[in-house]
Amino acid sequence: MTHLPDAPDPVRLLAVRDTPLSLAEVYAAAGDDAAGGTALFVGTVRDHDGGRPVASLEYSAHPGAEAELRRVAEKVAADFPVRALVAVHRTGHLAVGDVAVIAAVSCPHRAEAFAACERLVEDLKHEVPIWKRQIFVDGAEEWVGAC
Numbered sequence: 001m002t003h004l005p006d007a008p009d010p011v012r013l014l015a016v017r018d019t020p021l022s023l024a025e026v027y028a029a030a031g032d033d034a035a036g037g038t039a040l041f042v043g044t045v046r047d048h049d050g051g052r053p054v055a056s057l058e059y060s061a062h063p064g065a066e067a068e069l070r071r072v073a074e075k076v077a078a079d080f081p082v083r084a085l086v087a088v089h090r091t092g093h094l095a096v097g098d099v100a101v102i103a104a105v106s107c108p109h110r111a112e113a114f115a116a117c118e119r120l121v122e123d124l125k126h127e128v129p130i131w132k133r134q135i136f137v138d139g140a141e142e143w144v145g146a147c
Contacts, residue, residue, distance in 0.1 A: 030104035047096045054096065058135065069124065081107050083106045085106075125145075131144070
């Protein structure tokens, strides 16, 4: 593990919420005086997918999604010199332009922060049981990430 045993838990905030996400809340939680870099990712609902116009999305989460999010976050914190880590994901109906996910990682150096944040987002996307239903402008629907 890259953290000292007496160091505070670098996992500062994890949540799966049905309310709008706050960039200010995430950035504040990711702050750390020993960090030289904070990488921040904001995922938004785009207006297209696979060449088809998207009207909106709906995210659903398994009841154990936050526990899986914690497992993913702790693994990233163990593999990188993380000073602070934050990840919040939205559920419910989202319009084009809405924020779906925010992740932030602070590390002593920028390269570590970028690498850790990228890994956090990729692992969250592939391992945390959150599913997306796309609703296209023509009324068709498609589930993405469903098991």
